[in-house]
Amino acid sequence: MSAAQTLSSAREDFAALLEESFTLAEPAEGAVVKGIVVAIEKDLAIIDIGLKTEGRVALKEFAGPGRDQVIKVGDEVEVYLERVENALGEAVLSRDKARREESWVRLEKAFNATEKVTGVIFNQVKGGFTVDLDGAVAFLPRSQVDIRPIRDVGPLMHNPQPFQILKMDRRRGNIVVSRRTVLEETRAEQRHELVQNLEEGQVIDGVVKNITDYGAFVDLGGIDGLLHVTDIAWRRVNHPTEVLNIGQTVKVKIIKINHETHRISLGMKQLLGDPWEGIEAKYPVGARFKGRVTNITDYGAFVELEPGIEGLIHVSEMSWTKKNVHPGKIVATSQEVEVAILEVDPVKRRISLGLKQTLQNPWEAFAEKYPSGATVEGEVKNKTEFGLFLGLDGDVDGMVHLSDLDWNRPGEQVIDEFKKGDVIKAVVLDVDVEKERISLGVKQLAGDPFQDSGEIRKGAIVTCEVLDVKEGGVDVKIAGSDLTTFVKRSELARDRGDQRPDRFAVGEKFDARVILFDRKARKVQVSIKALEIAEEKEAVAQFGSQDSGASLGDILGAALKKASEKAD
Numbered sequence: 001m002s003a004a005q006t007l008s009s010a011r012e013d014f015a016a017l018l019e020e021s022f023t024l025a026e027p028a029e030g031a032v033v034k035g036i037v038v039a040i041e042k043d044l045a046i047i048d049i050g051l052k053t054e055g056r057v058a059l060k061e062f063a064g065p066g067r068d069q070v071i072k073v074g075d076e077v078e079v080y081l082e083r084v085e086n087a088l089g090e091a092v093l094s095r096d097k098a099r100r101e102e103s104w105v106r107l108e109k110a111f112n113a114t115e116k117v118t119g120v121i122f123n124q125v126k127g128g129f130t131v132d133l134d135g136a137v138a139f140l141p142r143s144q145v146d147i148r149p150i151r152d153v154g155p156l157m158h159n160p161q162p163f164q165i166l167k168m169d170r171r172r173g174n175i176v177v178s179r180r181t182v183l184e185e186t187r188a189e190q191r192h193e194l195v196q197n198l199e200e201g202q203v204i205d206g207v208v209k210n211i212t213d214y215g216a217f218v219d220l221g222g223i224d225g226l227l228h229v230t231d232i233a234w235r236r237v238n239h240p241t242e243v244l245n246i247g248q249t250v251k252v253k254i255i256k257i258n259h260e261t262h263r264i265s266l267g268m269k270q271l272l273g274d275p276w277e278g279i280e281a282k283y284p285v286g287a288r289f290k291g292r293v294t295n296i297t298d299y300g301a302f303v304e305l306e307p308g309i310e311g312l313i314h315v316s317e318m319s320w321t322k323k324n325v326h327p328g329k330i331v332a333t334s335q336e337v338e339v340a341i342l343e344v345d346p347v348k349r350r351i352s353l354g355l356k357q358t359l360q361n362p363w364e365a366f367a368e369k370y371p372s373g374a375t376v377e378g379e380v381k382n383k384t385e386f387g388l389f390l391g392l393d394g395d396v397d398g399m400v401h402l403s404d405l406d407w408n409r410p411g412e413q414v415i416d417e418f419k420k421g422d423v424i425k426a427v428v429l430d431v432d433v434e435k436e437r438i439s440l441g442v443k444q445l446a447g448d449p450f451q452d453s454g455e456i457r458k459g460a461i462v463t464c465e466v467l468d469v470k471e472g473g474v475d476v477k478i479a480g481s482d483l484t485t486f487v488k489r490s491e492l493a494r495d496r497g498d499q500r501p502d503r504f505a506v507g508e509k510f511d512a513r514v515i516l517f518d519r520k521a522r523k524v525q526v527s528i529k530a531l532e533i534a535e536e537k538e539a540v541a542q543f544g545s546q547d548s549g550a551s552l553g554d555i556l557g558a559a560l561k562k563a564s565e566k567a568d
Contacts (some may be wrong), residue, residue: 045071047349065105078102078272103136116162116182121153129153131163131177136162138175147183191262194223198264200254201439203271208248216240218252218266225264227252231315234269234308236294239325275308276349283309283341288358293335303353304337311351313339320356320363320436321395331355366438369393370371375445380422387411388418390426390440400439402444407443407450408484449482450519456481458517464526466508469501477524479509482523487512491527494536498531 034185035049044056071077112518119131121140129140144152156179163177164185166290198204198220206218206225215228227250232243244250252266283305291311292305300314316323318330331337340357343350370376370393378390381397388400402411418424426440456462456478464476464487473488489511492499504510512526514532 010419020519034076034078037071037073037077039073040071040559045077072549100135103134107133107136107165107175108168108170108328111165111168114164114185116164117177118160119163119177120160121157122155133163133175133177136175138177140177140179144180147187153251169336182391188262191223193266195222195257195259198223198254198257198314200257202254203454204252204254204264206252208244208246208250211240211244213239216244218250220264223262223264225252225254225266227266227268228416229391231255231265231269234272234275235301235304236310238295269308273422275306276346280344281311283340283344285343287341289341290336291353293331293333293337296328296331296333298326301331303337307393309351311339311341311353313353313355317340317342317352317354317356320359338361361395361433362513363431363436363438366392366394366396367433370428372428372430374428375425376428376440376505377423377425380418380420380424383415383418383420387413388442390424392438395436396436398426398428398440399444400440404429404439404441404443407446407448407482438498450522450524456514456517458481458514460514461511462514463509464512466504466506466510469504469506471501474501474504476512478524478526485524487525487526487528491515491525491529494529494532 037045037383038048038054039046046054046056048054107117109115117133119133119138121129122132123130125139127511128139129145131138131140144166145156161179162182163179165175165182166178166181167174167176168490169175173414204220208216209219209224210217213229215226215232217224218227227240228245229240231236232240237243250268251271252268253270254264255267255270256265256546259263272356289305291305293301294304294310295302298315300312300318302310302312304310313327313331315327318327319325322330337355339353339355340359342349343352345351345447359444376392376398378392378398380388381391382389387402388405390398390400392398402415406416407412424442426442427444429439429441431438463479465479467477467484468475473486473492475484475486477484489501492501492504493559510528511531512528513531514524515527515530516525518524
């Protein structure tokens, strides 16, 4: 071989060695590299990654939650090179860190593409659980485990299942995942498919899944429908548990489907005939029926006439006499009562009932028993500014107006003589059944003194007894009657000097002339002065005709003497 050939060959060898040196460059620390398992010693795997010395990796790093990987000599594995050489001259390798690095790259791609990832729940921590995403550990909040809160998470542990990544922060090493999102998405797809196969009006079997105060949720084979409490039966159902139980199989009718929200409304009563059809003929106005009280409110009581048919007894139609009493004090729940049909509205599905209409009107009964003019007895229940209220037979009230308390005295004065609780008699003056009013009178018990006044008339001379002496005159009673009147000071005498009330005493009697008697206006007035003037005129006329020579003084003296004798 020539020298030139030898030099050329040497150059080629050098170039090959140089290229090999670049190819076989030592791996950099902090990188994921491939290696070959050259031996397995106890719980360690000896891995050659092309360095002067091998590295050791614990076998447990090749396993993990949800997987049990078995390696053998000759297998190619990826490991993370932490250090090229430690104090013992060995490479420091980690399979966990290699897998974590691989996972982060893969997970970031899935997160950016909104794709699901597979993981295994392997531990419980505060507020949730930890999930192994093939090397990367993520946090699963408790609220994101399922659509509904679940008590036992045991069956979900250590089983590979899909998750949705909600949040990632590589710098901090944080990953938050959700199982609930995956379930909701799957459920939404299933619901959409199921809803497409359902139609309004369709009758289907379902299973009662949950019961609330307002209804029950029925599983229709993967999708729930709401059976509202008002659609369970035609009759009143206070709570769904009265009819349904969880796990019970029921036949329901699809009333409405909302394809946007996938909400389905169900009904059970729609499978039965509508009891309101022909209701007016079945329950004519005025007819009486028996029913059961189902509910009591402040404004009345509901009565079930038959299953699915209820009517309302308004509080005003419950009693003739108990006006301001709560319905619960008149009827009780479950009580059987007889009611009268007052009104039927088939459009609004309302029936108005009356309870008091099944009993005799107490005002009618009272009018039959006590016609006008009859005497009744009652307890003073109340005193008002316009009269007395008496409690009467049949639990009705009658009123005595102030003007009917006394013939002669003002009612405002007389009413003070009566006390609440007093039992008194009265005369029935009028009964108005329509207005539910009874008018009574107390003064009518004694008779009307103006009707029983006998010969008393204007111009008559009557004897009066002094009842009371006042500064302006005297109160007197006309003898032979119940009439009383007041004689004013100016009517007590002809002479001004004698017009003094104090010259009279209580019980004293005197004669007077009736100057006013009006039965219609119920007024009577008497006057001593008028009597004296009349007697004077009479004397003048009498003595003037007998003795024309008599003087005026003689005539007046004779007249006064005659008046004095008459008074005695």
